[in-house]
Amino acid sequence: MTTWTAHAFARGLAALRQFAQAEPENTRLARADFPAHWDPIRFPWMDTSLLAWTLHGREDAEGRTAADRQLLTAGARLSRAERSILQALAASWCSIFEVQDVQLGKSLRLRDLLFDEVLEFREQSLTFQVVPGDVFVTWAMPAGDHLELTGGTVVVAASQHPLLLDSVRRELGTLPPLDDLAGRRRQVRRRAPFLFRRVMELISEEAPSFDEEEAMAFAESLLPPRRRAFQDFAGQRPRKRKSASKGELEEGSAYVFKLGPIDTGQDGPVSFYMAVEAGGYVLPPECVARDVDGLAALARVLKGRKVYCESRLARAGAAFGFVSRPAPLSIVSLRAHLAVQSYWMPRKAPRVPPDDMEAFLLATTALIRAAPWELWTNGELFTVTLEGRVKGTRELSVMGNGEAEFGFSLFDRMGSADRVARSSPAVPGVDMLIPDALGLTLDDTPAWASKAIQQHTGVPFVPDLLRVQRNKLLPGDVEDMRVATAIALALAEARPEDATTETELRLGDFHLRVKLEVPLPLLTGFYVGKVDLASIPLQPPKSSGKATRKVPQRKVSETLLDFARPLLEDIESSESPQEELFTVLALALSAWNAVVQDKWEPEKGWVERARATLRRMPREDGELMEKDFELLVARKKQRDFADDPRLLTGLDVVIRHKGELGVQLIGVVTPGAWKEFFGA
Secondary structure (H helix, E strand, O other): OOOOOHHHHHHHHHHHHHHHHOOHHHHHHHHHOOOOOOOOOOOOOHHHHHHHHHHHOOOOOOOOOHHHHHHHHHHHHOOHHHHHHHHHHHOOEEEEEEEEEEEOOOEEEEEEOOOOEEEEEEOOHHHHOOOOOOEEEEEEEEEOOEEEEEEEEEEEOHHHHHHHHHHHHHHHOOOOOOOOHHHHHHHHHHOHHHHHHHHHHHHHHHOOOOOHHHHHHHHHHOOOOOOOOOOOOOOOOOOOOOOOOOOOOOOOEEEEEEEEEEEOOOOOEEEEEEEEEOOOOEOOOEEEOOHHHHHHHHHHHOOOOEEEEOHHHHHHHHOOOOEEOOOOHHHHHHHHHHHHHHHHHHHOOOOOOHHHHHHHHHHHHHHHHHOHHHOOOOOOOEEEEEEEOOOEEEEEEEEOOOOOOEEEEEEOOOOHHHHHHHOOOOOOOOOOOOOOEEEEEEEOOOHHHHHHHHHHHOOOOEEEEEEEEOOEEEEOOHHHHHHHHHHHHHHHHOOOOOOEEEEEEEEOOEEEEEEEEOOOOOOOOOOOOOOOHHHOOOOOOOOOOOOOOOOOOOOHHHHHHHHOHHHOOOOOOOOOHHHHHHHHHHHHHHHHHHHHHHHHOOOOOHHHHHHHHHHHOOHHHHHHHHHHHHHHHHHHOOHHHHOOOEEEEEEEEEEOOOOOEEEEEEEEEOHHHHHHHHOO
16 A cells, blocks of 8 residues: 655655755756756646656766665655655656556556556546546656556557657667566656657647737637736617618729738737628738838729729828728628638638628627526536537536636537536646637737727627647637637527527537527526516505415515525635625525425426536536535524515625625516415
8 A cells, every 4th residue: 555645745746856956967867868858848748757757767977866865865754655755766767658547536546658557546636637538748667566557648640659659669679678577667756758749749740820928818718817807898779780881882882991910929010911802702911011102002903993092091002092981791791701810820721711700700709698607607517419520418608707708618528617627737747738618719819819809790890710739729710719609609699597408509500409508507696487577566566356475575685695504604704705606695595496496387397407417517616506505405494594585686795884794685576476475
C-alpha cells in the first residue's frame, strides 16, 4: 500500500525541487534538452513536463537522477514516507498511454503503447477528463502496491497516433535490447525529450495560427467565467431598419467599402478595401493601411465606371471620382458576411457559403434577442438530441449569466460539464484537459465588424465559432456552423415553462432536427410557469362565494427569509454575503413556487422538473443544491408554510443605508387557489 498522503507527496516534491535548484548547472542542462523557443504559453504542459525531466528524468554522468541524488545524500535523515516518494520518482518512466477503462474518481486502466502492456493506475482528477480511446503522453511511477501518474500530461490527437508511435519506436529501435522491464523503462525515460519534442512538433505542424489571448479566453469560457460587461442590447425590441438605399446599383457601376482596421501585430493596423460590381461580383480586395492608397488602387481597376463608396470614404474617394451613397441592401448583407470571414481569417477558418452565413447570422441574432443567459446559468444544463445529418445526444451550457462570455458551449459527450467542474487544474503535475466541445461566443468587438453586422441584422455583435478537440482550439468548420445555427435557433425558442422545444434546419441537402430538454431556471429569483403573473391583480378579486381559508398576512420577504432560515447560517461570514444570500433565496423561491404550482396549478410536475434540472448539474454543486432543495420542499409542506398559496417573484437583495442587507420580493395568490382563499 502507499506509504504517503497526497499532502506528503506534494511536500516531498517541493523538497526535491528545492534540492534540484541547488544544482543550477544540472537545471540549465535539463532546460537545454528542450528547444529554447518552446514556452508555456504555446505549450501549457511545458512547465510540468520540464519539471518531471529535471527532477526524475535526466541522469547525470553516473546514471543518477535528481531523485536518486537526494536519496543518496539525505536518505538517512528522511522519513520513511519521504524515502518512499523519492524511490517511486527514481523508478518513474514516461510513455504513450491509451485509456482502456475509467472508474470515475478512482482509477484508470491504461495500455502502455510502447511496451504493449495493460496497467492499472490509481487516479482521481484525470478520470474526469479522459474517456476510453484517449491517448496521452505522461509519466508513471510505482507507488507501493500500485501505479500512479505524475509529471505533465499531453493529449495526442487521433491523427497523430501513428506518426508519434512510428517515430518513437524507430528511435527506441536504435538502442541495445534489454531483457529486464526496469531497464527498458529507463531507456524510454532517457528519451523523454525526444518523445515530448516529437509531440510538440506534431502539434505545431497541425495547429492553425490564431491569437493566443483569444484561445485562452475561449478555454476560460468553459470554466466559471470572469466578469466583463456585454452591450445592453439583448432583450430589446428590434428597431425598424431604415432602407439602406433607394435601389440596387445600376449596370456598369460599382460600390466600394472598407473592412477594418485589423491589427496585424507586427505591421500595425491594415484594412481591406472591397469593390463590388453591379450584379454582385466581388473584385480582389486591396489590403493597405491608408484609405487613400486602397481607393487609389481600386480606382485604377474600376477606371471608366461610376463608382460609389460608403460615407466614411467620401473625403479620400472624392479625389478619384467616388460618390458617397448608402449601400444597397444586397451589399449590406455581403459586407456583414465578409466582416465575419475577415474576423475569422487569422485562424484560417474555412470559407462559408453565403446561405450558411446568412442563416448563421440570423440565428445568432435571434439568440441575442432571446437572451437565454438572463434565465439560465452555465450550471443548468440542456440535454440536446440531434437527428438528421448529425446524430447523437449532447450537453449544452449557456454562457453569459456571469457577464463574461455570452453564447453557449455544446459538449460532445454527456457528463462533460461535470468533468470540467470536477477537474482540478491545481493538481501537481497534471494539466487541465477540456472535453471536446463546440463553442459559440458573442461580443461587441471589433467595432468595424460589429457595425457591419449591426447594419445588416440590427444588433451589434460579432459571432465567433471555435471547437475544442483533444485539448486544442480549432476554428469551426462549415458543419460546425450549421450545427451551431440549429442550436442557436432552438435555444432562442426555448421557454422555461416548456419541458422541451424542437426546431429544424434545412440548408441545401443538409437537414438537422434539434430537440432540447429544457431545464428549469432555479437561481434567477423570478417565477417560472404557465401563469401570467403580470395579469394577476394584487388586490383580491370580488368574492362570489365563501372562502374556506385566509391568505397569510405576513410580508412575503419575511416569509421567504423564515422559509430559507436553515440554509442561512453561514451567510454573514461569506466573502460575498449579498451574492450568496441571493443564490440561497433564489433556490428557496424556486422550491416554494414548485410546491405551490404542483398543489394549485392545473399542470403538475414542477417539483420533479426542478429535481431533473438539479440531477443534470455538475455534481459538486448539483448534489449540494439537490439536498437543500429536498429540505426546502419538505419544509414548504410543514404547517407554518403549507397553506400559503402565494407565488413569489422579483427577488432582489439590496444594501440598506447602514450597510445591512435587505430583501425585496413580490407575492401574488395563484389563481388556482382563489376559490379556497377568496371564494372566487
